[in-house]
Amino acid sequence: MKIATWNVNSIIARLPLVIRWLEKEQPDVLCMQETKCSDDKFPLLELKSAGYDCILFGQQSYNGVAIISQAGCANEIRGFPEDDAASQARSLMADIAGIRLINVYVPNGQSVGSEKYQFKLQWMRRLRQLLDQNCDPTSAVLLCGDFNVAPEERDVHDPRLWQNRILFSDAERAALQHIKDWGFTDTFRLHTEEGGHYSWWDYRAGGFRRNLGLRIDHIWVSAPLAKRNRKTWIDKETRAWERPSDHAPVVAEFE
DNA sequence: ATGGCTACTCCTAGTAGA
Numbered sequence: 215m216k217i218a219t220w221n222v223n224s225i226i227a228r229l230p231l232v233i234r235w236l237e238k239e240q241p242d243v244l245c246m247q248e249t250k251c252s253d254d255k256f257p258l259l260e261l262k263s264a265g266y267d268c269i270l271f272g273q274q275s276y277n278g279v280a281i282i283s284q285a286g287c288a289n290e291i292r293g294f295p296e297d298d299a300a301s302q303a304r305s306l307m308a309d310i311a312g313i314r315l316i317n318v319y320v321p322n323g324q325s326v327g328s329e330k331y332q333f334k335l336q337w338m339r340r341l342r343q344l345l346d347q348n349c350d351p352t353s354a355v356l357l358c359g360d361f362n363v364a365p366e367e368r369d370v371h372d373p374r375l376w377q378n379r380i381l382f383s384d385a386e387r388a389a390l391q392h393i394k395d396w397g398f399t400d401t402f403r404l405h406t407e408e409g410g411h412y413s414w415w416d417y418r419a420g421g422f423r424r425n426l427g428l429r430i431d432h433i434w435v436s437a438p439l440a441k442r443n444r445k446t447w448i449d450k451e452t453r454a455w456e457r458p459s460d461h462a463p464v465v466a467e468f469e
Numbered sequence: 470a471t472g473g474c475t476a477c478t479c480c481t482a483g484t485a486g487a
Contacts (some may be wrong), residue, residue, distance in 0.1 A: 221484085224476060250477070275477050276485075322487055362487070381487060414487070417474035426487075455486085460475075460487080 215311065215466040216241040219358040219431055219447075221319070221414070221461035225249040228459055229257050236264050236454055241465065242284050243310055245317035247360045249278035256280065274301035279319050279359070285311045291348065294340055305341065305359075309347065313439065314349050318359035321379045328460035334362070338389040340395060351397030355436040360461065362389045362430055365400065368409030369429035381428060399444040401466045403458065413448050414461045422453050432465045442468040 216240040222228040225246060236244065244266070249256065253272040261268055266282040271292040281287065291307040304319045318341060323334035341362040349355045363386045367373040376382040394400070402411070411429025421427065433446060453462045 227476065248476095322485080324487090325487085360487095416472090416487070419470085419473045421474090430487080457475095 216449070216465060217243045217245075217313075217315070217356060217358070217433065217468070218463050219245045219247070219317070219360075219433055220463040221247040221360040221431060221459060223248050223459040223461065224251070225257065225278075226251055226255065227358050227457075229260060229459065231452070231455055233260065233264055234455075235449075235463065238447070239463070239465065242465075244282050244284070245306075245315070245316065245325075245358050246280045247278075249280050249317035250275055251278060259374040269306065269308055271306045272302045277303045277319055279303060279306045279317050279355075280358055281310070281315065281367070283307055283310050287469060291344075294344060304337070304343070307344075312354060314353065314355045316345070316357045316359075318347070318357065318361070320360060320362040322362050323356075323380050323386065325380050326378060326385075331380065335385055335389050342393050344394070345396045349396075349436075352438070353434050353436065354439045355397075355434065356439060356466075357393075357398060358433040358464070358466075360431050361390060363387060364428045364430050365390055365432075367396070367410070371410075371412065371426045372426070376428075381430060394434065397436050399437070399440040401433045401435055401440070401443045402429070402448070402464065403448055404440065404443055411448055412462075413416055414429060415453060417460050431461055431464050433464055433467075444469055 272278040313357040321334040323332040413431035415427040
């Protein structure tokens, strides 16, 4: 069982790469973020030809999440149930192959102290509530996506430079920890201790070439799934392909 | 780097991302 997460930065712009990557990696499930298109524009047919069914929570131009799967999906929850239809499309929950799966695109937050920063922190508190109300930590639960927060110093290329800046501020890291305290394990850290492994690199200034990145895309699991996790890695190769997303896929394999 | 790229839009300039 192979489950992946990838911020594709526009599914329409990235479709050739996504198809190429699906053919190479053959994941059972791929959670995508920043699809940046409304559900009626989503390339369902192309993904169907590649062997995947899609569930969507899209939005024009901004945000947008999708789960594509070779197995069937049930009990879908789009966003926060109490929100109206015009809310930002940033989370999608579903049961797939006996796993309760939550795909998230956490807000960026723009800059520490800004209005968007407050929105980000509030959104993260609401994600924790969503988990409290809809998921059971003693069963198989997987939370993945673009968290837009680097958890620790070893997840940041220059912790001194990033100290208390957006994506690595104390309040964001505390909010991230509060979500983790629900009962999650970071699957990447089950297998790899050292720093220098990132999932996002700035398009500018040769960020990828110089490995100036952040590890902000994660696959977290409840205890029953942590026991089954055999491998988790970041598919850095994809970031060197032509016309890449600024994020690389993260992939977890389960027994 | 107070922004070096990329992708978006009632498209050729402004907004957003991270």
